[in-house]
Amino acid sequence: MYSTSTQKKEWTFTAEQIDDQRQEVNQKFREKYKDFVEEGEHEIFLTCQEELSMQRIVEEAALKFADKFRPSIWPSVKWTAYAYFKRLFLKWSACDNSPKLVIMACFYLAMKIDEFFVTIDEFVGNLTTGNPSQNAERILALEPEIMRELDYNLTVHCPYRPFEGHLMEMKTRMLLLNFDLESIRNDSQRFFQLALQTDALLMYPPSQIALAAVKFGLKSQGKSNDVLRDFLNKLLGVEEDAWGGGVVPDANTHVEKLLVKLEMIENTVEGGTNKLSDDAVSNLQNRAGDLSNFLLILDKRRNDKWQAEGGIGRPPGEKDEQPVDSDDE
CATH class of the missing domain: 1.10.472.10 (Cyclin-like)
Structure with a gap:
């Protein structure tokens, strides 16, 4: 888990x-x-x-x-x-x-x-x-x-399985929706593609990224944010318990906090995929090429110093060999 x-x-x-x-x-x-x-x-x-x-x-x-x-x-x-x-x-x-x-x-x-x-x-x-x-x-x-x-x-842990679970829960709990929930799938998958090019993978739980994909899909289809809010209310027990147990304590607060978190995830994904212009890409490639040539010069300077000092010890830049874990040990 x-x-x-x-x-x-x-x-x-x-x-x-x-x-x-x-x-x-x-x-x-x-x-x-x-x-x-x-x-x-x-x-x-x-x-x-x-x-x-x-x-x-x-x-x-x-x-x-x-x-x-x-x-x-x-x-x-x-x-x-x-x-x-x-x-x-x-x-x-x-x-x-x-x-x-x-x-x-x-x-x-x-x-x-x-x-x-x-x-x-x-x-x-x-x-x-x-x-x-x-x-x-x-x-x-x-x-x-x-x-x-x-x-x-x-x-x-990936968000794809939680996403399918969220869709299934929505279909089960929200029977009166006047649109096909499957219509959000393509837009939600696009959200996952965008997320791969951001830091969202390093920052948020997969289940929350999956919910943000649902939110993104609903928004892309022109659906009100109230649809997601209603679903979270049902999921977290904000509405009255059918067994007479009343509202789950603090559930409403949890829903509001979760909605804020989903907004943050969506902003992270949409704001983190700014594509560079062709000129910017070309300039960066030239900078990387210049650095690559410069590193050759620096490595030569470093090696010349090592040799001038008698060439004692491991040559500069050489990595230590580390053993690979083995089942035989």
Whole structure:
């Protein structure tokens, strides 16, 4: 259950906590090279917001990849992959790890976790760029590193099943509706697609995201917000209990708080999917290219210093090998 899950305990944050972690990651990346950056070169580094924009560009492109993937990807696989991706970049810098490669590895790992069986050859066969053999090698090599960074918290609770439950409850409890509830489904699914490109996955319980999708669907169909309010009243027992027990204590307050929370989720999703202009994307790509070339220079400076000091110890930039958990131990 979500209430006792690692997702709630370890991977659910406030907007402020998310911003702080991203700032820390960006600063940590800069610190790695601070002794080798000369005057006037600091501006070549990407800002925290530019790193986030790089991630958003990749997230948008990955949705197109997922929609075209054959066999058709389950929605839960998509949600799980994006959850992994967003969690990782609270620890990793987009300057230090290719978001494009990372999200592909997240998709392949999510397929395994969700038991959506696809071989690595079938997976890379859906990619339109790169060499299939090299793509497969890089994805498989990144997989154990991703699992370590996620602390092996690989179960992700998705909003799709709660959404179906909410629809079923509405159909059961609200028999006098003068429209077909199924009419909101397409708009609600669009809401989920938008949510994948925001921080909503890191901030809110899946059941509340599902309710926000219902709210979004109703609004998109021109339905009054009173429809959702009436449903929550019935669901939480604000109306008089049919067994004579009266109104559930504090239920009305819970409904009002929940409506406020759903409004916050909707604002997070609608306000977090601002698409960059073509010029902004082109400028960011140029900035990323300049940084990539600059990092080669910095790595050479760092290596030259290491050699000048006698080449003692591990070469600079080389990562420590970490053991992968084994069932044999």
